[in-house]
Amino acid sequence: MIFLIITIIIAVALYIVARTTLLGMTFRVAVKAIANNKGRSFLSMLGIIIGVAAVIVMMAIGQGSKESVRQNISQMGTNIIMVRPGADMRGGVRQDPSSMQTLKMEDYEAIRDQASYIMYTSPEVSSSGQVIYGANNTNTSVYGESLEYMDIKQWTIEEGTCFTEQDVQSAAKVCLIGQTVAKELFPDGGEIVGKTIRFKSMPVRIVGVLKSKGYNSFGMDQDNLLIMPYTTVMKRLLAQTYFSSINCSALTEEMTDQAIDELTTILRNNHKLKADADDDFTIHSQAEMMETMSSTMDSITLILVVAAAFSLLVAGIGIMNIMLVSVTERTKEIGLRMSVGARGLDISIQFLIESILISVTGGVLGILVGFGLCQIATSLFALPTSIPGWSIILSFAVCTLIGVLFGYIPAKKAANLDPIEAIRYE
Amino acid sequence: MDTKDKKVVIELQDVRREFQVGDEVVKALRGVSFKIYEGEFVTIQGTSGSGKSTLLNQLGCLDTPTSGEYLLDGVPVRTMTKNQRAKLRNRKIGFIFQNYNLLAKTTAVENVELPLMYNNKVKAQERRERAVKALIEVGLGDRLEHKSNQMSGGQMQRVAIARALVNDPTILLADEATGNLDTRTSFEMLVLFQKLHREGHTIIFVTHNPEIAQYSSRNIFLRDGQIKSDTYNDNILDAATALAALPKPVD
Numbered sequence: 083m084i085f086l087i088i089t090i091i092i093a094v095a096l097y098i099v100a101r102t103t104l105l106g107m108t109f110r111v112a113v114k115a116i117a118n119n120k121g122r123s124f125l126s127m128l129g130i131i132i133g134v135a136a137v138i139v140m141m142a143i144g145q146g147s148k149e150s151v152r153q154n155i156s157q158m159g160t161n162i163i164m165v166r167p168g169a170d171m172r173g174g175v176r177q178d179p180s181s182m183q184t185l186k187m188e189d190y191e192a193i194r195d196q197a198s199y200i201m202y203t204s205p206e207v208s209s210s211g212q213v214i215y216g217a218n219n220t221n222t223s224v225y226g227e228s229l230e231y232m233d234i235k236q237w238t239i240e241e242g243t244c245f246t247e248q249d250v251q252s253a254a255k256v257c258l259i260g261q262t263v264a265k266e267l268f269p270d271g272g273e274i275v276g277k278t279i280r281f282k283s284m285p286v287r288i289v290g291v292l293k294s295k296g297y298n299s300f301g302m303d304q305d306n307l308l309i310m311p312y313t314t315v316m317k318r319l320l321a322q323t324y325f326s327s328i329n330c331s332a333l334t335e336e337m338t339d340q341a342i343d344e345l346t347t348i349l350r351n352n353h354k355l356k357a358d359a360d361d362d363f364t365i366h367s368q369a370e371m372m373e374t375m376s377s378t379m380d381s382i383t384l385i386l387v388v389a390a391a392f393s394l395l396v397a398g399i400g401i402m403n404i405m406l407v408s409v410t411e412r413t414k415e416i417g418l419r420m421s422v423g424a425r426g427l428d429i430s431i432q433f434l435i436e437s438i439l440i441s442v443t444g445g446v447l448g449i450l451v452g453f454g455l456c457q458i459a460t461s462l463f464a465l466p467t468s469i470p471g472w473s474i475i476l477s478f479a480v481c482t483l484i485g486v487l488f489g490y491i492p493a494k495k496a497a498n499l500d501p502i503e504a505i506r507y508e
Numbered sequence: 509m510d511t512k513d514k515k516v517v518i519e520l521q522d523v524r525r526e527f528q529v530g531d532e533v534v535k536a537l538r539g540v541s542f543k544i545y546e547g548e549f550v551t552i553q554g555t556s557g558s559g560k561s562t563l564l565n566q567l568g569c570l571d572t573p574t575s576g577e578y579l580l581d582g583v584p585v586r587t588m589t590k591n592q593r594a595k596l597r598n599r600k601i602g603f604i605f606q607n608y609n610l611l612a613k614t615t616a617v618e619n620v621e622l623p624l625m626y627n628n629k630v631k632a633q634e635r636r637e638r639a640v641k642a643l644i645e646v647g648l649g650d651r652l653e654h655k656s657n658q659m660s661g662g663q664m665q666r667v668a669i670a671r672a673l674v675n676d677p678t679i680l681l682a683d684e685a686t687g688n689l690d691t692r693t694s695f696e697m698l699v700l701f702q703k704l705h706r707e708g709h710t711i712i713f714v715t716h717n718p719e720i721a722q723y724s725s726r727n728i729f730l731r732d733g734q735i736k737s738d739t740y741n742d743n744i745l746d747a748a749t750a751l752a753a754l755p756k757p758v759d
């Protein structure tokens with residue numbers, strides 16, 4: 083829309099200028115020179131068209147992927163903060179197994195009861211293995227969680243209900259079933275809620291079916307899971323007393339940092355760590371994840387755009403080449419114009435306008451081609467694309483710059499011709 | 509001729525022009541000096557290669573002498589900047605090239621408009637009007653939109669004349685301006701030049717045709733880049749009378 087308005091304004095301005103001034107005359111001469119050499123002008127434009135289209139497409143894919151990753155991450159839940167056992171592994175030092183068992187019931191209770199920046203808390207224990215119903219079976223993961231997990235990860239229940247606080251207390255053999263597992267076990271459909279399935283030979287009753295979340299941007303099927311009360315998984319399945327992680331949700335996204343500080347204090351107190359001791363747990367937040375993801379995406383986009391930008395440079399050299407040919411070819415014309423009073427400046431402006439015109443027209447066509455390619459990429463290959471508005475303005479600016487830069491040398495060459503020598507040139 | 513109260517427009521002082529062709533030096537002008545007063549109609553004659561075009565290029569500020577001084581309105585052209593010379597060519601001088609030098613693939617009107625394009629005082633409307641008027645004057649009123657490659661040699665020559673007239677120059681430099689025209693059309697052009705002469709324009713006219721010299725006020729003969737003779741014409745013939753005396757064209 084803005085693009086259209088800008089184009090109209092430019093067109094009107096150019097029209098007025100073209101009708102009234104010397105610059106306008108020069109502009110018309112340049113248009114005519116291009117029109118007289120349509121094929122050649124188009125070929126040198128082609129470089130710009132391809133270059134700009136490539137830049138636009140790369141930026142659009144970069145931006146589009148970033149947006150979709152962001153969307154995916156935020157779909158994973160609200161303001162999630164993940165606490166994992168063990169120190170930060172960034173050093174790559176192998177840690178002994180006991181260090182992975184630092185998150186205990188007391189930690190969960192302390193966070194739940196004391197943390198003021200935390201809205202929801204859910205301890206997590208997980209396992210994976212085969213789940214069976216009748217003759218059907220499939221491999222899946224089981225997550226043991228508290229009720230608040232549903233809010234943290236924004237799960238909704240399509241059929242049936244969630245398990246209850248009572249179920250958690252009693253470590254009841256109940257579960258929520260993900261869509262993928264449901265489809266595998268109940269290929270014929272029908273009533274699922276109330277059926278009893280077996281996981282690692284333990285019978286569990288399905289109390290609810292989760293609404294599908296689909297695949298995340300890492301290509302993981304988010305619906306291939308069972309959710310059970312954490313007590314059930316801990317006591318009846320794994321017989322362990324520690325958690326594999328604790329998931330929390332900060333009150334608001336802005337409070338994430340305070341929440342992390344608070345969690346750290348609570349856990350260090352609980353674990354009776356000395357002031358100079360390292361944390362025996364690691365905290366990651368969704369916000370941090372987004373940050374990392376977008377900066378990774380940004381650098382990938384940058385690499386792609388720089389590669390595409392090189393093609394613009396090559397295109398610029400192509401324009402310079404064609405303009406040099408044009409100056410040589412029109413030496414006689416230049417001499418003639420000078421003999422009737424054109425100054426060097428008038429001549430160089432004429433050639434500058436010509437090269438700018440070629441590059442900007444190429445730029446406009448390139449933007450259109452870029453738009454088209456993005457549409458195709460989205461509809462044919464399901465690539466997420468989003469063209470940032472500034473990339474269009476940038477393309478315009480870059481094309482004008484290319485026109486000026488690469489038109490300068492040929493224009494200078496034309497302006498420095500000697501009239502009588504030029505006019506004698508055959 | 510009485511020249512006391514006349515202004516000197518053009519003054520050449522020992523102008524030389526040499527060209528380096530390979531190892532050889534071609535001396536096209538070997539010390540030419542003369543003064544041309546305002547309102548003179550000078551014809552320059554000489555054999556081919558005698559330096560007429562080279563001389564005219566000097567006068568038209570298109571080329572600069574190897575040595576010697578050219579004063580235009582008393583100002584040495586050597587001291588002018590490129591842009592000042594461009595402006596002179598644009599406002600003061602009308603130049604008709606020996607080989608026309610029209611813009612290819614461009615209509616007659618656009619060719620004639622060309623000098624006015626580089627004069628920002630003249631707006632688009634006026635530019636066209638003046639170009640059309642100049643073309644009508646040279647008898648090409650019906651060829652306005654013809655492109656240069658769609659015209660005969662004589663027509664192109666007349667477009668070149670119109671282009672030289674369009675900026676109403678005080679000095680008109682013509683290099684064989686009628687060389688490609690039939691007798692009748694050359695006389696028509698000659699009538700035009702005589703009219704401009706009467707209106708006060710200074711005209712310098714290079715020609716091979718000794719007959720034309722009878723219609724100008726002064727004749728300069730060149731030989732080997734030097735002036736062989738420089739004479740005033742006391743008995744200027746009237747081109748209009750000569751034109752009327754020509755046998756009527758048969759339709």
Ligand SMILES: Nc1ncnc2c1ncn2[C@@H]1O[C@H](COP(=O)(O)OP(=O)(O)OP(=O)(O)O)[C@@H](O)[C@H]1O
Nearest residue numbers: 527529534535536555556557558559560561562563
């Ligand atoms: N650019 C140039 N380079 C080299 N030699 C030149 C150049 N221009 C003119 N000459 C030489 O200078 C001499 C005079 O040339 P000029 O064109 O002035 O002759 P002219 O009197 O106009 O002849 P014509 O009647 O055939 O037009 C010639 O010998 C020509 O070869």
Ligand SMILES: [Mg+2]
Nearest residue numbers: 560561606683
């Ligand atoms: Mg000549």
